[in-house]
Amino acid sequence: MLIQRIITGSILAAIILFSAFKSDEYLSIVIGILTLAGAWEWAYLAGIESPIRRAAFVVLTLLPMVGIHLWTYFLEFIAVSFDWAEVRNYSGIIEWLVVPPVLFWIVMMFIIRRAPEGILNVKLKINLKLVTGWFVLVATWMFLIRLRALYGAEMTIYYLILVWMADIAAYFVGRRFGKTKLSPEISPGKTVEGMYGAIASGVICAIVLSLIYRFPIMIASDFVLLSALTVLISIYGDLFFSVVKRQRGVKDSGTILPGHGGVLDRIDSSIAASPFFYAGVLLIHTGIIS
Template sequence: MMVIIVLKKRIISAIIGILLLIFLVFAGSLPFFITVSIITILAVREYSRMLKVKSKLLGSILAASAVLIVFNVYLISNNYNYLPSGIIFFIITFILYLYNLYNYREEEFIKNLSHQLFSVIYIGGGLSFAVFLRDINRGIFINTSALWLVLIATWLTDSGAYFVGKKFGKKAMAPVISPNKTVAGAVGGIFTTAIFIIFVSIFLEVFNIYYFIFAFLFPAVAIMGDLFESCIKRSFKVKDTGTIIPGHGGILDRFDSFIFTAPFTYYFIILLLG
């Protein structure tokens, strides 16, 4: 009974989220940038809670730093003047250094600075590729199609792994990290997504060896992203990163795979598929 209730919540949340996402993606580059920025802020807040960040100033610095990365990508995608990534990284590192210097604690300095910098790169850097993917125009990837490919393929990997794992899963894939994830589920997720990508590429008459490789690497990367977030949650001893999405948990719970698949797909398109 509990499983049915959770599944019902997941389905309702997914339907509402998909409808909202469709509207926001097609609303234009600027509204989508604002949407990604809001998602980034919420994700950073979740990570800050896991870090037990009590300072509102530090929380604001982390959120602003992550959004700065997203904003710079928006400028790049729309051919506006932008700052080189190295300068962005230096600014963020230097601001966090000054904060930790002012609130200096010898035994915590390196650990705190590392955690803070990682959260900005992981969340801001990963989610910023949503903007890149929405605006990319290369080969068959036009009119937001690259973004939809990543969103749908990531969702299929997650869904395939969930349902196949529920039905056939016995052996845990990573029992220490996440005992509920099974080998059968991983195989199911990989083949579900691979079949989808291969079918789409054949339908569009662009199928080649690169699409075949991409079809199997993509879901593997998605699973690695999911496992990566599981490692983070286990480190902080939490079950979910938040409760903002009924049936799914937090923003990071929903976008953990996307943070890995988005940059992977963007560069695969740039180097091989575009």
């Protein structure tokens, strides 16, 4: 089972890393496909059995992705056709859209931490669950692609490695040293020790990045803090999806990925982490938190 999990994860990681290195368009397509597959699974987790209704939800998830691309291409067309470079700044309105998902995941983290049994007993209507899934899935795609477009392949690949290394560290540290359950009501397998291992891996990743690029001490410290917090958010993103699966009465979101289950089982932590990391990089880049 572990070998199968490693093989599947390695193939998927290689495809994503290649697309991130290649171009914005490649990454947009690959992450877009994963997002739409995740939308199909989310519709099932929300309680929709009908394939037609699940397909309709996938289409609704696709629409803003297409709309954002068309808006970007339109601004580029205007900028080139009328020699009006400043019009590209209008794409900056997207920056403000990062605030709602960041706040959502912070609130979810505190709720899951403080009232795990309470959130398990919350009964939401199907439509509200669909809106929630649509919201978090579109935000994940949007800000991961935005990260690649504005800050390049290196920062995007760093983010991906950060989240993946945290998952690996949490798994192995938890298995070797785990004694204290992080949230036994939601996910009995996760431990506090595993969480600390994941955060430590995030700090190490940030230090390595800072040394490679010779960041000034203030920027380096910002990245250490951002990486640690991103890992923390990713862990609670994972727990959030565990809540949804428990409410649905299933272990996995799907069966498409051997050894992992569904697409959401593989990308759940990244769904929470990507808008948070993007917001942090934006703040560091603009000098707001330095």
